[in-house]
Amino acid sequence: MSTVILIPARYASTRYPGKPLVQLHGATGIAKSLIQRSWEVAKATPGVDAVYVCTDDDRIANAAKAFGADVLMTSEFAKNGTERCAEAVAQLPEDTDLVVNLQGDAPLTPVWFLTALIDAMKADPDLPVATPVLRCDAETLNNFREDRRARRVGGTTAVFNTYGHALYFSKEVVPYTGEDPATHDNTPVFHHVGVYAYRPAALKAYMSWPEGTLEKLEGLEQLRFLENGQSVACVQVEGRGRVFWELNNPVDVERIESVLKKEGTA
Known part of the structure; x- marks a missing residue:
């Protein structure tokens, strides 16, 4: 099976303009851009045939090429990462x-x-x-709640049925547990990990559907699949003691750098 990792990146983020080029310092004090650190994760994944940064911005493209990445240029009209990936697929080999x-x-x-x-x-x-979905530990769940109290839109939570199929994704903390603050790691709240795997046909179908109401309200691209009756499988993963957090807001830079230093990541 031919597998390709695409890393969609745009400069004009509403919440954090220029985010892909934000510098993050690791354990050695060396700074690398957000997009480079994400690319290094992709390149370290076994069984992958190719990795591409997908963008419409020359600043991101030039920075990516400078650290050795292959780049696919996409249009400025892509509304989200899934649409950007769908555009990029047209430039991939047909046997992907x-x-x-x-x-x-x-x-x-x-x-x-x-x-x-x-x-x-x-x-x-x-x-x-x-x-992927990851059961929140107490630290992560409290970070979610701290963001909500500060009226920051941060990470995403997921709820799914007994068959592992998604019921909903939200920027709110769902399901409601009544526990504030969290004091243990056995919560029913799952952090949605911002990674997707698609068949090319699913991406083609996605582009044929208009942006949905829930997708617009939540600002979550994956809801377009659910709003059109398309199943999304939630694959439970284990943290193995690692802290997972995305860079959504400037406050997250310090959170991520602290983990990089703790884990000894250069």
């Missing part, structure tokens, strides 16, 4: 079987999250779309 969307704001994504997702898609050829 699986497309993985590693969003460029998730440099703390462990490689085993990606391999678990790819393995799930390979094991079930009928799955059109899959995405």
